[in-house]
Amino acid sequence: MNPVSLRNLPYPYRAALSISSDIDCTDTIEKHHAIQTFMRETIGIDFSNTFFPYHEGDHFCLFSSRKADKDAIVAQIRSGQIDALHSFGEKSNFTRADAVRALDELERYGCRVRIWIDHADASSNLCKFRSCGRGDDRDRPEYHSDLLKRYGIRFIWTERLTNIVGQGVPLRLESLLCIYDPRHAKDSFLQMTKTILKVALSRLGSTKYAHFRTNTVVGPVTLKDGQRFFEFIRFNNHFKGAAVGDTFEDLHYLLAEPVLYRLKQVGGCSIVYTHLGKKFNPTSPGGEKTLQALRRLRLESDNGQIWVPPTGAMLEHCLATRHLTWRGWVNGGQCKINIQSIEDPLAGPTAQEELVLKGITFYTPPGLPAEVTLHGRIPLRIRHNPPDHTGKESVTIV
Numbered sequence: 001m002n003p004v005s006l007r008n009l010p011y012p013y014r015a016a017l018s019i020s021s022d023i024d025c026t027d028t029i030e031k032h033h034a035i036q037t038f039m040r041e042t043i044g045i046d047f048s049n050t051f052f053p054y055h056e057g058d059h060f061c062l063f064s065s066r067k068a069d070k071d072a073i074v075a076q077i078r079s080g081q082i083d084a085l086h087s088f089g090e091k092s093n094f095t096r097a098d099a100v101r102a103l104d105e106l107e108r109y110g111c112r113v114r115i116w117i118d119h120a121d122a123s124s125n126l127c128k129f130r131s132c133g134r135g136d137d138r139d140r141p142e143y144h145s146d147l148l149k150r151y152g153i154r155f156i157w158t159e160r161l162t163n164i165v166g167q168g169v170p171l172r173l174e175s176l177l178c179i180y181d182p183r184h185a186k187d188s189f190l191q192m193t194k195t196i197l198k199v200a201l202s203r204l205g206s207t208k209y210a211h212f213r214t215n216t217v218v219g220p221v222t223l224k225d226g227q228r229f230f231e232f233i234r235f236n237n238h239f240k241g242a243a244v245g246d247t248f249e250d251l252h253y254l255l256a257e258p259v260l261y262r263l264k265q266v267g268g269c270s271i272v273y274t275h276l277g278k279k280f281n282p283t284s285p286g287g288e289k290t291l292q293a294l295r296r297l298r299l300e301s302d303n304g305q306i307w308v309p310p311t312g313a314m315l316e317h318c319l320a321t322r323h324l325t326w327r328g329w330v331n332g333g334q335c336k337i338n339i340q341s342i343e344d345p346l347a348g349p350t351a352q353e354e355l356v357l358k359g360i361t362f363y364t365p366p367g368l369p370a371e372v373t374l375h376g377r378i379p380l381r382i383r384h385n386p387p388d389h390t391g392k393e394s395v396t397i398v
């Protein structure tokens, strides 16, 4: 048995959770700043938001009539406080020329965004199972997915949701039974039954529900035009369904203590689907519950239990651990680990290995010094960790 093994998550975390909020209903820059301040300072988690390039109601967006909107979006993309396009936004008669304009503008300001998230029934969507998304149909004037690829989008979300707590781990029967909540017996029983049916359909070959069979958080997908991206799955277990429980006031249910307990128990990752701008009011009765739930989540992070990174960071880490090629051995009383590469299934061996490798953790034999190299020659900086909840020592690339 190999004395060295790869840990799924950075030390010391047992599970990971990222909050992914669509920008709908964040109409003004003041509201956007209030949400960012609330998440990043009042709660104190490393949160990244989404943005609209266009909004014909002149809501907060890149091309609004207010220069301050663009200045804020550009600055926050550069600082990592915004990391996702929420489609190209709300624009009737959207065409490829609009996509060119938006991506050119982002490039002009040196703004790199790697995540795309479909929005409602926007015609620029990439959705596969509804008719509204035309962004990957070469025969439509809205076609733009080749431009997204060239611009640097790596991850896309095309409306795939799950209500199972913890992705990236094998699906267990208990995870399905946990959907039932006696406080909301009728509604949650219905949700549980629907999910069991989706799992059954996925096992019979349904592509629409394939993510219920694999329970992965991210994996490669090919769009209609042949472009390949990584598709990710978001989580929302609201007892009335994700479409109802997607507001700030509902978020506490998605982060309730049994959910966080279950997430740690299965050792999984979840990307929570919400709209912080919908019913954003931390002092309302519902908002107060969400405030408390977010504070509990922050505590889980501070205690080294749940990693709470921005969505892009979690997705990159999941891919890096899954596609890492490495070898570990013990020689002369020392543990040696050599990383060959990250075999990115879309891009091939990644050129930015040293950046993506940060946080990667290996379990090592007790009491032995360790060294980690890249390509057998580049020494990597590591931190030695005491035993975690499994009782095993480890080293983390820093």
Ligand SMILES: [Zn+2]
Pocket: 022, 023, 024, 086, 118, 119, 120
């Ligand atoms: Zn939306």
